[in-house]
Amino acid sequence: MSVIELQGVEQRFHARGTPDGYLTALKDATFTLQSEPPQIVSLVGQSGSGKSTIARNILGLQKPTAGTISFDGKDIFKLSRAEYDNYRRNVQPVFQDPYSIFNPFYRVDRVLWKAVKKFGLAPDRTKGLAMIEESLDAVSLDPAGVLGRYPHQLSGGQRQRIMLARIHMLRPAFVIADEPVSMLDAQIRKTFLDILLDFRRDHGMTTLFITHDLSTVYYLGGGVMVINKGSIVERGAVESVMHEPSHPYTQLLLDSIPQPDPDQRWTNRIHVDDSGTQTPDSAPQEPVV
Amino acid sequence: MTMRLLTAVLRTVRDSRRLATGLVILALMVLLAVFSPLIVHSIGHGNDPIALAAYQKWLVPSPDHLLGTDQFGRDVLAMVVSAMSVSLQIGAIAGVISTVVGVIVAFVAGYKGGWVDGVLSTFTGILLVIPTFPLLIALSAYAKNVSLFQVGVMISIFSWPFAAKTIRSQVLSLRSRPYVDLARVSKARDLEIIGTELLPNLLPFIGVGFASSALGAIFGLVGLEVIGLGPGGVIDLGQIIFNAINTGALTLGAWPMFVVPIVLLTLLFAALNMVNIGLEEVYNPRLRGVAGE
Numbered sequence: 001m002s003v004i005e006l007q008g009v010e011q012r013f014h015a016r017g018t019p020d021g022y023l024t025a026l027k028d029a030t031f032t033l034q035s036e037p038p039q040i041v042s043l044v045g046q047s048g049s050g051k052s053t054i055a056r057n058i059l060g061l062q063k064p065t066a067g068t069i070s071f072d073g074k075d076i077f078k079l080s081r082a083e084y085d086n087y088r089r090n091v092q093p094v095f096q097d098p099y100s101i102f103n104p105f106y107r108v109d110r111v112l113w114k115a116v117k118k119f120g121l122a123p124d125r126t127k128g129l130a131m132i133e134e135s136l137d138a139v140s141l142d143p144a145g146v147l148g149r150y151p152h153q154l155s156g157g158q159r160q161r162i163m164l165a166r167i168h169m170l171r172p173a174f175v176i177a178d179e180p181v182s183m184l185d186a187q188i189r190k191t192f193l194d195i196l197l198d199f200r201r202d203h204g205m206t207t208l209f210i211t212h213d214l215s216t217v218y219y220l221g222g223g224v225m226v227i228n229k230g231s232i233v234e235r236g237a238v239e240s241v242m243h244e245p246s247h248p249y250t251q252l253l254l255d256s257i258p259q260p261d262p263d264q265r266w267t268n269r270i271h272v273d274d275s276g277t278q279t280p281d282s283a284p285q286e287p288v289v
Numbered sequence: 290m291t292m293r294l295l296t297a298v299l300r301t302v303r304d305s306r307r308l309a310t311g312l313v314i315l316a317l318m319v320l321l322a323v324f325s326p327l328i329v330h331s332i333g334h335g336n337d338p339i340a341l342a343a344y345q346k347w348l349v350p351s352p353d354h355l356l357g358t359d360q361f362g363r364d365v366l367a368m369v370v371s372a373m374s375v376s377l378q379i380g381a382i383a384g385v386i387s388t389v390v391g392v393i394v395a396f397v398a399g400y401k402g403g404w405v406d407g408v409l410s411t412f413t414g415i416l417l418v419i420p421t422f423p424l425l426i427a428l429s430a431y432a433k434n435v436s437l438f439q440v441g442v443m444i445s446i447f448s449w450p451f452a453a454k455t456i457r458s459q460v461l462s463l464r465s466r467p468y469v470d471l472a473r474v475s476k477a478r479d480l481e482i483i484g485t486e487l488l489p490n491l492l493p494f495i496g497v498g499f500a501s502s503a504l505g506a507i508f509g510l511v512g513l514e515v516i517g518l519g520p521g522g523v524i525d526l527g528q529i530i531f532n533a534i535n536t537g538a539l540t541l542g543a544w545p546m547f548v549v550p551i552v553l554l555t556l557l558f559a560a561l562n563m564v565n566i567g568l569e570e571v572y573n574p575r576l577r578g579v580a581g582e
């Protein structure tokens with residue numbers, strides 16, 4: 001069993017215009033992710049709350065200014081060669097933007113071949129290709145339709161599924177998914193989430209699923225953490241947090257979910273008075289930003 | 290990798306007529322320069338047409354001497370052809386040096402960031418604001434009998450910061466691209482990321498850096514020649530112009546001596562600029578709309 005553990009992680013950035021010249025993107029983040037039993041933990045919060053910062057910290061792309069992140073008890077920024085290989089193999093990302101994740105200079109296959117070569121997944125090209133095709137199949141992509149293409153020749157959904165195929169090949173214990181579906185349309189979004197759920201069931205992957213959209217959190221179930229202005233303000237099982245939020249910010253997020261009833265929407269118009277402040281007719285409908 | 294580079298280059302060229310035109314003109318000029326010894330030789334029919342008193346002075350253009358001869362009786366066509374090769378050489382020397390130095394500085398500064406970037410950027414910035422031409426004049430007046438290569442190096446000292454500055458800002462913007470992060474979680478090392486993820490995408494900017502440094506050097510040398518401070522022993526296009534002005538060639542009916550080098554320089558200027566703009570056009574699609582293509 002593997003564990004990712006964050007202890008008092010703080011991330012500050014130099015920023016102009018703040019009183020002390022710093023912006024604290026993440027404050028005292030402490031939590032653990034376990035690979036057994038495999039689970040999906042969502043991290044919700046609005047834009048700028050520090051979600052991507054956590055993801056980059058866990059992925060070792062950004063060294064936090066304070067606190068420690070450990071993988072199986074070892075600080076991820078002080079790993080030996082073998083430990084580093086093991087950590088990389090077991091902690092892998094899916095990023096938000098399916099466009100800029102591909103280097104426009106290369107064909108999309110390269111991302112998959114890189115995984116094969118860098119992690120020594122297959123002894124030779126034939127086996128490697130077989131593996132790539134199997135993984136594309138697992139995310140319902142037709143290998144003939146995507147291999148040999150350039151990124152701009154594929155749709156956002158196809159590209160994001162190539163990233164999932166990469167995950168499928170590597171079978172990491174942990175997937176760090178930073179808003180992987182925010183740029184996909186509803187149909188593709190569901191397919192994507194279902195693949196993640198399959199991965200958990202079939203390959204025992206634990207996912208940290210970052211999102212600002214509560215409906216995907218509902219859909220995935222499992223655990224949820226709510227982050228506000230760099231602090232994790234609430235955590236627990238999705239059902240309990242959603243139904244009995246204990247922190248006012250969570251309530252605010254819940255209130256900001258658009259109502260599914262179209263008639264409701266029209267009766268609850270927003271009025272803007274002379275002072276420019278918005279006053280909803282009844283319960284707040286629009287996202288509170 | 291080389292194949293891929295080649296197809297990428299071809300794709301780029303196909304996307305912009307301006308780029309293609311510029312490259313074709315440049316290629317023709319380079320061809321002419323490469324074959325200039327042969328051309329000069331055939332003009333001289335075995336003798337050196339650029340030797341002093343090879344022919345009569347101030348011959349007007351005729352089938353024997355298409356562009357006439359100068360005050361020393363040298364064939365102007367032969368002079369122009371070899372001078373162009375000299376001008377292209379200085380462009381290539383300064384272009385290569387400035388680009389290589391600029392790229393290295395830009396990558397180190399942009400990728401490493403922190404104090405390394407601070408020091409390098411400050412240094413680059415200082416060089417950028419130094420008025421180049423007066424310093425060049427001072428340098429060449431001081432250094433008598435400099436060779437073509439030395440002049441190239443001198444000019445490069447002042448032109449690499451431009452290349453470094455453009456490329457650094459590109460490295461900064463590319464460095465935070467998600468595909469760089471993906472490479473890092475795929476265990477790619479810094480050098481590998483610079484070489485395979487960043488460099489290919491920077492080719493157009495490197496091309497622009499090269500073209501503008503080369504252009505700067507060619508015209509820098511012309512400027513030095515026109516005021517009589519060029520390197521000794523070589524004739525570039527600027528020196529022919531300098532001669533034409535000094536001897537009043539135009540009043541003697543030897544107009545080709547003045548006009549042809551200027552036409553060639555203009556063409557070179559236009560070609561390199563077309564390459565510059567073409568590259569930017571292809572890689573910055575927003576510009577394409579403005580250009581209406």
Ligand SMILES: Nc1ncnc2c1ncn2[C@@H]1O[C@H](COP(=O)(O)OP(=O)(O)OP(=O)(O)O)[C@@H](O)[C@H]1O
Nearest residue numbers: 013014025045046047048049050051052053054212
């Ligand atoms: N490299 C950086 N330098 C300076 N400030 C940064 C940097 N990265 C993030 N920040 C700041 O940290 C804060 C948190 O950013 P982060 O990207 O983690 O937010 P987020 O929750 O992922 O938002 P979004 O939903 O928009 O992606 C923001 O205010 C952002 O401006």
Ligand SMILES: [Mg+2]
Nearest residue numbers: 051052178179
């Ligand atoms: Mg984010």
